[in-house]
Amino acid sequence: MSKHLLQDQGLWREGALINGEWVTETAHGTYDVRNPANGELLARLPRCQKEETVRAIESADAAFRKWRHTTAKQRAEIINRWYQLMVQHKEDLAKIITLEEGKPLSEARGEMDYASSFVQWFAEEAKRVRGDVIPAPKVTQHIVALKQPVGVCAAITPWNFPAAMITRKAAPALAAGCSIVVKPASQTPMTAFALGELAIRAGIPAGVFNVLSGNDTRIIGGLLTSHQLVRKVTFTGSTEVGRVLLRQSAETIKKCSMELGGNAPCIVFDDANLDLAVEGVLAAKYRNTGQSCIAANRVLVQDNIYDALAERLAERTRAFKVGNGLEEGVQIGPMIDEAAVAKVEEHLANAIAGGAKILAGGRRHALGGAFFEPTVVAGVSRDMTIAREETFGPVMPLIRFKTDAEAIEMANDTEFGLASYLYSENASRIWRTAEALESGMVGINTGLISTEVAPFGGVKQSGLGREGSHYGIDEFLEIKYMCWDGLRPAGAL
Numbered sequence: 001m002s003k004h005l006l007q008d009q010g011l012w013r014e015g016a017l018i019n020g021e022w023v024t025e026t027a028h029g030t031y032d033v034r035n036p037a038n039g040e041l042l043a044r045l046p047r048c049q050k051e052e053t054v055r056a057i058e059s060a061d062a063a064f065r066k067w068r069h070t071t072a073k074q075r076a077e078i079i080n081r082w083y084q085l086m087v088q089h090k091e092d093l094a095k096i097i098t099l100e101e102g103k104p105l106s107e108a109r110g111e112m113d114y115a116s117s118f119v120q121w122f123a124e125e126a127k128r129v130r131g132d133v134i135p136a137p138k139v140t141q142h143i144v145a146l147k148q149p150v151g152v153c154a155a156i157t158p159w160n161f162p163a164a165m166i167t168r169k170a171a172p173a174l175a176a177g178c179s180i181v182v183k184p185a186s187q188t189p190m191t192a193f194a195l196g197e198l199a200i201r202a203g204i205p206a207g208v209f210n211v212l213s214g215n216d217t218r219i220i221g222g223l224l225t226s227h228q229l230v231r232k233v234t235f236t237g238s239t240e241v242g243r244v245l246l247r248q249s250a251e252t253i254k255k256c257s258m259e260l261g262g263n264a265p266c267i268v269f270d271d272a273n274l275d276l277a278v279e280g281v282l283a284a285k286y287r288n289t290g291q292s293c294i295a296a297n298r299v300l301v302q303d304n305i306y307d308a309l310a311e312r313l314a315e316r317t318r319a320f321k322v323g324n325g326l327e328e329g330v331q332i333g334p335m336i337d338e339a340a341v342a343k344v345e346e347h348l349a350n351a352i353a354g355g356a357k358i359l360a361g362g363r364r365h366a367l368g369g370a371f372f373e374p375t376v377v378a379g380v381s382r383d384m385t386i387a388r389e390e391t392f393g394p395v396m397p398l399i400r401f402k403t404d405a406e407a408i409e410m411a412n413d414t415e416f417g418l419a420s421y422l423y424s425e426n427a428s429r430i431w432r433t434a435e436a437l438e439s440g441m442v443g444i445n446t447g448l449i450s451t452e453v454a455p456f457g458g459v460k461q462s463g464l465g466r467e468g469s470h471y472g473i474d475e476f477l478e479i480k481y482m483c484w485d486g487l488r489p490a491g492a493l
């Protein structure tokens with residue numbers, strides 16, 4: 001059924017991509033992928049376990065040995081063809097994202113623009129990987145630093161951005177000369193397979209880009225983080241799982257990048273342009289139904305503008321159109337599953353028990369299933385669960401503050417440090433605050449900070465490393481230093 005919504009039905013692949021071949025059956029049975037908007041069965045997929053994972057790793061290793069010796073220009077051309085195909089098939093890819101993840105089609109199109117931008121960017125960056133010649137301490141020596149691909153990479157990706165979280169990892173890996181094995185989230189693998197199909201059409205050699213299928217996550221993850229041939233693990237997901245993967249990777253000392261959970265504060269100072277702040281807070285909160293690691297998890301509002309801003313945010317929130325993401329005009333889709341809805345309910349119940357007040361929404365949506373009403377809750381205090389944990393849903397908690405120092409102290413009072421946002425028209429206040437915030441990224445008078453040109457990543461327990469930008473490719477490169485002596489006799493000019 002879902003397949004028939006696509007113009008190019010060849011993008012709907014129901015199996016793993018290992019060494020350039022589609023694996024549609026394994027000895028371990030199947031599992032189901034469902035549409036979170038209505039529970040419809042989208043696909044019944046083969047479950048990969050040990051044999052398939054090892055085969056993918058070994059084929060990635062064999063492919064790496066050839067791919068690393070292609071020229072940067074050859075890699076750039078092939079990766080750029082992958083980009084062109086993503087642009088050409090954007091509408092179909094967006095539909096696949098909406099079908100399996102639930103986000104409104106307009107957002108899925110936006111995700112495809114974002115996802116393909118990493119592929120274009122890193123096709124360009126492939127040609128700009130440079131080493132260094134370093135002045136040597138002896139006249140007889142030359143010291144050279146080379147950058148070389150790290151080797152076979154493993155990417156474990158989440159369901160909330162089924163395309164972008166793959167391309168943000170795979171494109172720099174391939175550009176650097178590495179091969180990769182991707183384990184997409186078991187709830188959203190169809191987009192990953194479509195990207196695999198386009199990788200084949202683009203001429204990416206067999207084994208360079210592999211995608212596993214299945215929900216035997218611990219088995220697959222255990223092997224990806226322990227196999228000797230895997231040299232790099234790149235992960236986006238919860239801090240809890242990131243910690244497990246780091247621990248597992250420690251045994252074989254793999255290079256690791258971790259893009260983990262957040263608890264983003266959004267501070268609205270009393271001199272803010274309130275029109276801008278309303279738009280920005282709504283965007284930072286409700287993108288992907290609040291299911292983003294950089295979503296504004298706490299909105300900190302200065303005392304004297306609190307009531308006015310709260311009313312404006314509540315009014316706009318009540319007006320959102322909620323529904324199946326494939327329907328025209330829908331702005332808020334379903335959450336990913338029942339567990340995600342239950343977590344939102346639990347956070348809200350804790351806040352209400354502590355004296356917080358619902359200004360908009362607050363309940364499961366009349367549509368049922370995984371739909372939840374976009375919600376604004378006022379009178380939240382810093383000790384409530386909703387302010388301490390990542391809610392990952394369409395709920396906006398409003399917290400009152402009086403002084404700048406209090407806002408900064410509250411914003412930093414978390415073990416997370418991914419994104420922060422602030423609204424003010426005063427340049428010195430902006431600089432002081434942005435400098436003091438303990439996060440890897442700060443949005444100033446904007447709620448949308450994601451772009452391929454900027455380094456994405458966190459501090460504290462929000463992660464390690466940076467993705468995107470000219471820094472992003474370094475995560476897939478090692479530096480080798482050569483000390484070359486005896487080039488001229490000692491004492492010669």
Ligand SMILES: NC(=O)C1=CN([C@@H]2O[C@H](COP(=O)(O)OP(=O)(O)OC[C@H]3O[C@@H](n4cnc5c(N)ncnc54)[C@H](OP(=O)(O)O)[C@@H]3O)[C@@H](O)[C@H]2O)C=CC1
Binds near residue numbers: 160183222262
């Ligand atoms: N930083 C971020 O971007 C994200 C943060 N989160 C946070 O995490 C919470 C839970 O969401 P969830 O999707 O379950 O996030 P997880 O961290 O559990 O999942 C992310 C990815 O890791 C995989 N995974 C889970 N456990 C293991 C393991 N033991 N070994 C190897 N891989 C593993 C998942 O596979 P599988 O799908 O097969 O379980 C998925 O591919 C959310 O409510 C949110 O707070 C969630 C997603 C993204």
Ligand SMILES: O=C(O)CCCC(=O)O
Binds near residue numbers: 161292450
């Ligand atoms: O939530 C995430 O895991 C990815 C962040 C989305 C973005 O890059 O904007």
